[in-house]
Amino acid sequence: MRIRKGDTVKIMKGKDRGKTGPILRVDVSAMKVVVEGLNRFKKHVRPRKQGEKGQIVEIARPLPIANVQLVCPSCNKTVRVGFEVKDGVKKRYCKKCKNILEK
Numbered sequence: 037m038r039i040r041k042g043d044t045v046k047i048m049k050g051k052d053r054g055k056t057g058p059i060l061r062v063d064v065s066a067m068k069v070v071v072e073g074l075n076r077f078k079k080h081v082r083p084r085k086q087g088e089k090g091q092i093v094e095i096a097r098p099l100p101i102a103n104v105q106l107v108c109p110s111c112n113k114t115v116r117v118g119f120e121v122k123d124g125v126k127k128r129y130c131k132k133c134k135n136i137l138e139k
């Protein structure tokens with residue numbers, strides 16, 4: 037997976053195009069990510085109990101991974117991710133500045 041939880045990404049498509057935010061969740065099987073505070077939509081919640089009020093909550097909706105691009109923490113640009121194996125461990129690196137992306 038080229039994008040992981042905690043990565044900062046830029047949204048390339050959709051209504052929040054051009055905005056950046058951290059990844060909250062990665063859904064590997066659906067190839068989707070949830071970016072904190074972005075791609076939100078309003079959900080109307082009906083009252084479940086008597087006396088409770090219905091309310092509108094904003095929920096971050098998953099985005100296809102193809103619609104986001106990683107922002108490299110070193111060079112601060114949207115970059116492609118490369119992989120290399122070092123000491124038997126697969127590492128991600130930034131294709132622009134060649135820095136290893138693991139913290």
Ligand SMILES: [Zn+2]
Pocket residue numbers: 108109110111112113115130131132133134135
């Ligand atoms: Zn970089």
